[in-house]
Amino acid sequence: MKNLFKTIKLGFLVAGSLSVITTALIAEDLPNRGPIEFSSYDTNKDGFVSEKEFNDIRAKRMEQKATSGMPMRNVANAPDFTALDTNKDGKLTEIELLKGQNKQMQNNQGKKGMGQQANMPNFEDFDLNKDGMISSKEMDEAREKRMEEKASEGKMMKNIGNQPLFSDIDTNKDGNISKEEFLAHQTKQRQ
Structure with a gap:
């Protein structure tokens, strides 16, 4: 037993x-x-x-x-x-x-x-030349423009020092950020 x-x-x-x-x-x-x-x-x-x-x-x-x-x-x-x-x-x-x-x-x-x-921007906010890709230069220009707009409204951008690097978003390392890479990054940011 x-x-x-x-x-x-x-x-x-x-x-x-x-x-x-x-x-x-x-x-x-x-x-x-x-x-x-x-x-x-x-x-x-x-x-x-x-x-x-x-x-x-x-x-x-x-x-x-x-x-x-x-x-x-x-x-x-x-x-x-x-x-x-x-x-x-x-x-x-x-x-x-x-x-x-x-x-x-x-x-x-x-x-x-x-x-x-x-206040999270859209892909189109960064794709300044509307070619379907974001270059490093476009990202820098778009970020500068957003900071100026916020400043003119009397607002500060939160976490400005924590902005992701271009290379963090450009996951395939081709020197451009595609819409898929941009959306995937935003998805991770919102978690």
């Missing part, structure tokens, strides 16, 4: 350990909070996110959060796939996903009373 109880206890110990390991493996795949990266959604690596990929990853995150005792709040308010698919082609590009995530974070911050970070 003692051996039976030892076997049962060992079984529970193994099952519990496997549960912890499984939870840890899931946790490595998706962040516990904040936006999920495009590459995590694009499970077949075709450069787009299908509605199935989107819903599968969202379900995986909800399961991960529930397993760790942290169920997702306001899931009903989260945008669905069709809200993010702005061109209605049945797949999400990285820009569509990033824009949707940024919009959702702004809405959430507004509801928390933290403001909508309305």
Whole structure:
């Protein structure tokens, strides 16, 4: 009888350990909070996110959060796939996903009373020559212009000393910041 109880206890110990390991493996795949990266959604690596990929990853995150005792709040308010698919082609590009995530974070911050970070500039504010890329010179000029505008309004720019370096945003190091790089950086800043 003692051996039976030892076997049962060992079984529970193994099952519990496997549960912890499984939870840890899931946790490595998706962040516990904040936006999920495009590459995590694009499970077949075709450069787009299908509605199935989107819903599968969202379900995986909800399961991960529930397993760790942290169920997702306001899931009903989260945008669905069709809200993010702005061109209605049945797949999400990285820009569509990033824009949707940024919009959702702004809405959430507004509801928390933290403001909508309305002073965060848009890509177009920096792309002075409208060529779809931001050069280092354009970034410097746009920042200078923003500081002058704020000063003329009698306002100071917060955290001016903590502005990211151009090289921090230019993740592919090609000497220009694309709209995708810009939006990805803003997404990280809002977390």
